Amino acid sequence: MSDHYPTIVIGGTTSGVGKTSVATGLMAALTTAGYIVQGHKVGPDYIDPSWHELATGRPRRNLDVMMAGEDQIAPLVKQAMVGADISVIEGVMGLFDGAGPQDDYASTAHIARLLNAPIILVVDAANVSRSVAATVYGFTHFMGSPGAPLARIAGVIANRIGSSKHADLITQAVESIGVPMLGCLPRVPELATPSRHLGLIPVAERTAQAHDTVSGLGAWVAANTDIHRVIEWANRAQLPEGPMWFPGTSRLNGHEPVTIAVAEGEAFSFQYTENVLALEAAGARLVPFDPTVDRHLPDQTEVIWIGGGFPEMHALKLAENRALIADIQRFADRGGAIVAECAGLLYLSEVLDGHKMSGLLPIEAAMSSSLTLGYRRAKAETDSVLFQAGDQIIGHEFHRTQLTRLPQGPHAWTLTDPYSGVVTQEGVVSHGGNIHAAYLHTQWIDPSPAQRLVQCALDKRAQT
Known part of the structure; x- marks a missing residue:
């Protein structure tokens, strides 16, 4: 495996903006385009990664600073990417929401910083137009932790777009502050995934419907996102040097498994x-x-x-x-x-x-x-x-x-x-x-x- 690990992080302004749909759809679109994709989820969530697994055909992975420690995040990504072309990392909550109120420790922004990976910011465009630019401007200029560099936001994907005119307004507003617009995703209610008391219903409980949903999400993202620019940004990730995660050694000593x-x-x-x-x-x-x-x-x-x-x-x-x-x-x-x-x-x-x-x-x-x-x-x-x-x-x-x-x-x-x-x-x-x-x-x-x-x-x- 080379030292090049193309990686893109999908962050959001808040929970509920569609990070899981966008990340899963991007994974499915890239897979359909012939790429071998490795999905990751920031934090301990075990439901969203089941959708990643369905979209990519590769085992689900979690990146959790609290449980793994900062020094293991890049090694985990490297180990997971063996045999893969690109990593897509779905964030958690809002971009800077982490373990506490004083810094962004354990947040999506923190994970992206540990990986030197660019971020695509997902915004909910329902019921707004130019005001989205104010939100994006705030995220690009907010310091997540004292002394930390600003979040490396590569561009924006706007979700729940109402019309082509709405998409034009959002695009012009965001690009007027110097941030690329990478996608405008129209509302597609039939692609919504049902939720329950702990979040989305896992794939294992609705496998047939889940396959259709993932296929639909892939087509939705592919048709409304500049996939080539996403890949270009992923190629700019610069994971820190060091070994990949090591899962341990055998205890068999010649015995049967x-x-x-x-x-x-x-x-x-x-x-x-x-x-x-x-x-x-x-x-x-x-x-x-x-x-x-x-x-x-x-x-x-x-x-x-x-x-x-x-x-x-x-x-x-x-x-x-x-x-x-x-x-x-x-x-x-x-x-x-x-x-x-x-x-x-x-x-x-x-x-x-x-x-x-x-x-x-x-x-x-x-x-x-x-x-x-x-x-x-x-x-x-x-x-x-x-x-x-x-x-x-x-x-x-x-x-x-x-x-x-x-x-x-x-x-x-x-x-x-x-x-x-x-x-x-x-x-x-x-x-x-x-x-x-x-x-x-x-x-x-x-x-x-x-x-x-x-x-x-x-x-x-x-x-x-």
């Missing part, structure tokens, strides 16, 4: 790709299964991994599949390792919204009117198949369910909110450390958890 059964399907649609790569590098063979339909675990399962998703939307299907639940219970009774994050925690509970789940953990959960959202500094309370007591990591919570019956312990984590300082205990370590279940999502930039999990499975294999 460890079989990890990975919950997928409409109820469990998310794992960070970095975690997958770290497990594979450590010596795992990942085999998917769908807890809503499959009646048994994959053959030779040595570890079960149940990641994020929406079990609350599919609780009846999950509850009715008692054959698989019995299989999982037998696996746990034999001392098998189970890792469960967020949705997985709910599936291992006794009851979820009145539906009987697997019952492996002495907890109950239900939908709540309040959203739990934010980064956490996490310290492992006890040894498990993933972490040693005292290990520390930064993770992210994002859920609208709450535990209505809590375990006495041992807990998986002691969590500290980095902003309020509030300390809580969260998650469950059960079955002698063989089950690690928590709401907290973690991204294994340090591959130690993956290596520990594979090593624990190998140790268990040697004992049987």
